[in-house]
Amino acid sequence: MGRDYDQIRKQLAVNIRVLRGQKGLSQEALALSADLDRTYISQIERGVGNPSLLVLCKLATILEADVNDLVGVPLPPQA
Amino acid sequence: MGRDYDQIRKQLAVNIRVLRGQKGLSQEALALSADLDRTYISQIERGVGNPSLLVLCKLATILEADVNDLVGVPLPPQA
DNA sequence: CTGTGACTTTTAGTCCGTA
DNA sequence: GTACGGACTAAAAGTCACA
Numbered sequence: 628m629g630r631d632y633d634q635i636r637k638q639l640a641v642n643i644r645v646l647r648g649q650k651g652l653s654q655e656a657l658a659l660s661a662d663l664d665r666t667y668i669s670q671i672e673r674g675v676g677n678p679s680l681l682v683l684c685k686l687a688t689i690l691e692a693d694v695n696d697l698v699g700v701p702l703p704p705q706a
Numbered sequence: 707m708g709r710d711y712d713q714i715r716k717q718l719a720v721n722i723r724v725l726r727g728q729k730g731l732s733q734e735a736l737a738l739s740a741d742l743d744r745t746y747i748s749q750i751e752r753g754v755g756n757p758s759l760l761v762l763c764k765l766a767t768i769l770e771a772d773v774n775d776l777v778g779v780p781l782p783p784q785a
Numbered sequence: 786c787t788g789t790g791a792c793t794t795t796t797a798g799t800c801c802g803t804a
Numbered sequence: 805g806t807a808c809g810g811a812c813t814a815a816a817a818g819t820c821a822c823a
Binding site for chain 1: 786787788789796797
Binding site for chain 4: 663664665666667676677678679681682
């Protein structure tokens with residue numbers, strides 16, 4: 628049962644990093660905006676931990692993405 | 707920033723309840739399958755709490771839905 | 786600017802029973 | 805079969821020092 632989870636978590640890490648890059652934000656800047664700690668962003672982007680729905684929502688808001696975009700297989704090159 | 711979260715959490719509650727009903731599962735049965743506690747399912751369906759990504763994945767698996775379907779505004783009538 | 790380990794505080798998630 | 809509360813344990817949230 629952990630395979631889905633592992634895959635999703637890994638995808639989440641990638642998506643956040645990409646979206647953040649597209650916004651031209653540093654981990655620090657993202658952390659500040661999302662009211663999270665710099666190192667916590669680092670952890671998530673490394674696929675460490677198991678973020679809660681609340682954290683996902685915070686990040687989604689700042690990254691101007693939907694929670695789906697964070698968890699899913701989004702990020703098509705350029706529509 | 708809490709509005710998105712509140713909305714999503716509420717939607718999550720509804721979606722799980724509906725999907726569970728469609729599967730003909732009781733909260734107990736769902737909890738058992740997902741390896742979660744009976745009362746925790748109850749909490750989630752009442753919009754209480756802040757489930758982790760792992761829990762979302764577990765539930766999605768049992769309900770044969772995608773995590774997106776749980777968090778989003780899914781449940782289209784019949785594709 | 787980011788990765789990482791160690792750490793403390795808060796909360797998720799469990800287990801009990803009651804209605 | 806479900807809502808709800810209290811007490812408890814595991815884990816996430818959040819911080820710091822250092823590479």
